[in-house]
Amino acid sequence: MPASAAKLRLAETVKEADLVIDGVTMRFETREGAITAVDDMSFSVERGEFVSIIGPSGCGKSTVFNILGGLVRGYEGKVSVGGDVISGPHPSIGMVFQEESTFPWRTVLDNVAFPLEVKGVRKAERHEAARHFIDMVGLNGFEQRYPAELSGGMRQRVAIARTLVFEPKILLMDEPFAALDEQTRLLLGDKVLKIQETLKQTTLLITHNITEAVQLSDRVIIMTFRPGKVKRIVDIRLPRPRTGDVVGSEAFGRHVAEIWNDLREEASRGMAESEAGARRRKG
Amino acid sequence: MRLAGIPPLAIGFATVGLVLGVVELLLLLGLLNQFVIPLPSAVLGSFGRLFAEEQLLERLMMTGSEALAASVLVSVVGISLGVLLYKVRILALATEPWVAAVAAAPVVLAYPLFLVIFGRSAATIIAMGFVAGLAPVILKTLEGLKGVRKSLINVGLSYNLTPSQQFWKIEFPAAIPTIFVGVRLGLVFALINLIGVEFLINFGGLGQLINDLAERYDLAGVFATIVFVILVSVVIFAALERMERWLRPGR
Ligand SMILES: Nc1ncnc2c1ncn2[C@@H]1O[C@H](COP(=O)(O)OP(=O)(O)OP(=O)(O)O)[C@@H](O)[C@H]1O
Numbered sequence: 001m002p003a004s005a006a007k008l009r010l011a012e013t014v015k016e017a018d019l020v021i022d023g024v025t026m027r028f029e030t031r032e033g034a035i036t037a038v039d040d041m042s043f044s045v046e047r048g049e050f051v052s053i054i055g056p057s058g059c060g061k062s063t064v065f066n067i068l069g070g071l072v073r074g075y076e077g078k079v080s081v082g083g084d085v086i087s088g089p090h091p092s093i094g095m096v097f098q099e100e101s102t103f104p105w106r107t108v109l110d111n112v113a114f115p116l117e118v119k120g121v122r123k124a125e126r127h128e129a130a131r132h133f134i135d136m137v138g139l140n141g142f143e144q145r146y147p148a149e150l151s152g153g154m155r156q157r158v159a160i161a162r163t164l165v166f167e168p169k170i171l172l173m174d175e176p177f178a179a180l181d182e183q184t185r186l187l188l189g190d191k192v193l194k195i196q197e198t199l200k201q202t203t204l205l206i207t208h209n210i211t212e213a214v215q216l217s218d219r220v221i222i223m224t225f226r227p228g229k230v231k232r233i234v235d236i237r238l239p240r241p242r243t244g245d246v247v248g249s250e251a252f253g254r255h256v257a258e259i260w261n262d263l264r265e266e267a268s269r270g271m272a273e274s275e276a277g278a279r280r281r282k283g
Numbered sequence: 284m285r286l287a288g289i290p291p292l293a294i295g296f297a298t299v300g301l302v303l304g305v306v307e308l309l310l311l312l313g314l315l316n317q318f319v320i321p322l323p324s325a326v327l328g329s330f331g332r333l334f335a336e337e338q339l340l341e342r343l344m345m346t347g348s349e350a351l352a353a354s355v356l357v358s359v360v361g362i363s364l365g366v367l368l369y370k371v372r373i374l375a376l377a378t379e380p381w382v383a384a385v386a387a388a389p390v391v392l393a394y395p396l397f398l399v400i401f402g403r404s405a406a407t408i409i410a411m412g413f414v415a416g417l418a419p420v421i422l423k424t425l426e427g428l429k430g431v432r433k434s435l436i437n438v439g440l441s442y443n444l445t446p447s448q449q450f451w452k453i454e455f456p457a458a459i460p461t462i463f464v465g466v467r468l469g470l471v472f473a474l475i476n477l478i479g480v481e482f483l484i485n486f487g488g489l490g491q492l493i494n495d496l497a498e499r500y501d502l503a504g505v506f507a508t509i510v511f512v513i514l515v516s517v518v519i520f521a522a523l524e525r526m527e528r529w530l531r532p533g534r
C-alpha cells in the first residue's frame with residue numbers, strides 16, 4: 001500500500017523534516033455533490049530537499065499546495081512546517097502560484113520588493129535586495145518595466161524573484177512553468193536548480209511535467225486521480241549538482257519511463273472521468 | 284492610408300472642421316433646413332456676442348464648478364459606499380438590486396423634491412447631479428473589488444498582510460480599472476442631469492443660458508453654448524484619465 005509506505009518514511013524522517021503532511025483529507029461541496037480532492041495524504045519533505053508532486057490535471061495538486069501554504073482550512077489531518085502545526089500562512093514558507101500573480105500596477109522592481117515593502121523595509125534597502133534577485137532570475141534591465149510589457153515566462157520569473165526576496169526557508173511552487181514552452185521551461189528549470197543549489201531551501205514543486213520533475217527533484221511523489229492520494233514515491237538517483245545535460249542521460253530516461261508508467265493509468269482515468277462529466281452536464 | 288507623424292489631435296480637429304464645412308455647404312445649398320440647424324459659421328460668430336452680452340465666462344465657471352463639485356462628491360461617496368458594501372456582504376445582498384434600480388431610474392424627474400429641500404440654488408443642481416451619478420460608481424466599485432483575481436489575494440494572504448494592507452496594497456489597486464469605468468459612467472449621468480436641471484429650473488450657468496437662448500429662438504447661440512457644455516465635460520474627463528494613470532500605472 002503506497003499510503004502506508006509513505007507513513008513509514010514519515011516515521012523515519014520526522015526529526016529532519018521541514019514539511020510534514022499527515023493524513024490530510026480535503027472535501028469540496030459542489031453542485032454535483034461532495035468530491036474528495038485529497039484523500040488521506042501523508043508525506044514529508046526534509047530540510048534542503050527538493051521534492052516534486054506530479055499528477056494529472058484535477059488530481060488535487062493545487063489543493064495540497066494551498067493547504068501547505070495555510071490558505072485553506074477545513075481539511076482533516078495535520079500539517080506542520082518547521083515543527084509547528086499550522087493554522088494559517090507560515091512565515092517561513094514562500095509560495096509561487098500557478099496563475100498569473102504579478103501586480104500589473106507595479107514595476108518589476110516594486111513587484112519584487114513588495115514582500116519587503118509590506119514588512120516596512122526601507123526603500124533603498126528593499127530595492128537593493130530586489131535587484132539582487134531580479135538579477136538571479138535573469139531579468140536585469142527590466143526593473144522599470146510593467147508586467148504587461150513582459151512575456152508570460154518573464155512574468156513568472158518576476159513572481160519567483162518576489163518569493164525569493166523574502167528568503168523563505170521553504171519554497172512551494174505550483175506549476176510555475178506550466179504556461180511556458182518546453183525550451184523556456186528547461187532553461188528556467190536550470191535556473192531554479194542553480195538557485196536552489198545556492199540557497200539550499202527546502203523546495204516542493206508541483207508539476208505535471210515528468211521531465212521537469214526528474215530534472216529537478218530528489219524525490220518525486222506520484223498522485224492518483226480522484227481521490228488524490230500518494231500513489232508512489234520515486235527516489236531520483238541522479239548526481240548533483242545537476243546541469244541541463246542530465247536530461248540526455250540514460251538514467252534520466254529510465255526515471256521518466258518509470259514515472260510515466262505509473263502516471264499513464266491515472267491520467268487516462270482522469271481524462272475518461274472529465275469526459276464523462278462533460279457528457280453528463282450536456283445531457 | 285498612413286497618417287503616421289500627424290498628431291491624433293490634429294486629425295480630430297481636421298475631421299470636425301471638415302464635417303462642419305460640409306454641414307455649412309449643405310445648409311447654404313438648401314439641402315438642410317436653416318430653421319432647424321444653424322450655420323456653423325453663425326455659431327462660431329456668436330461666441331463673441333455670448334461672452335460680451337450673456338456673461339458666458341461667468342456661466343462657464345459656474346457650471347464648471349458645479350460639475351466639479353458633483354464629480355468629486357459622486358466619486359468619493361460612490362467609491363466609499365461601494366467599499367462599504369464590499370466589506371459588509373449582508374448590506375450588499377440587501378441593497379444591490381435597489382442600487383441597480385436607482386441607476387436605471389430617470390432621477391431628473393425628482394427635481395421638485397430637491398427644489399423643496401435645497402431651494403432654487405446651486406445646491407439643488409449639485410445634489411441632482413450627485414444623485415444621478417452615484418449608483419453606477421457604487422455598483423462598479425463593488426464589482427471591481429469582488430472581481431479581484433484570487434491569485435493576487437492569495438499572494439497577500441501568503442505574506443500575512445494586515446487587512447488594511449491587503450485592501451490598500453492589493454484589492455483597491457487591482458479594482459481601479461473597473462472602479463474608473465463606474466466613475467466615468469457616473470460623471471456622464473451627473474453632467475447630463477446637472478445641465479438638465481439648470482435648464483429646467485432656469486438657474487445657474489450654461490443650462491439656464493441654453494434655456495434663455497432657446498426661448499429667444501437664438502439657435503446659433505444655443506449651439507454655441509452646447510459647445511461650451513462639451514468643453515466642461517472634456518476637461519473633466521481629461522482630468523479623470525490623468526488621475527487613473529497616476530493611481531494605476533502599468534495598465
Ligand atoms: N474551491 C473549490 N471548490 C470546489 N471544488 C474544488 C475547489 N478547488 C478545487 N476543487 C476541485 O478539487 C479537485 C482538485 O483541484 P486542484 O485545483 O487541486 O487540481 P490540480 O491537481 O491542481 O489540477 P491542475 O493540474 O489542472 O492545476 C478538482 O476536481 C476541482 O474541481
Ligand SMILES: [Mg+2]
Pocket residue numbers: 061062063098174175
Ligand atoms: Mg493546479
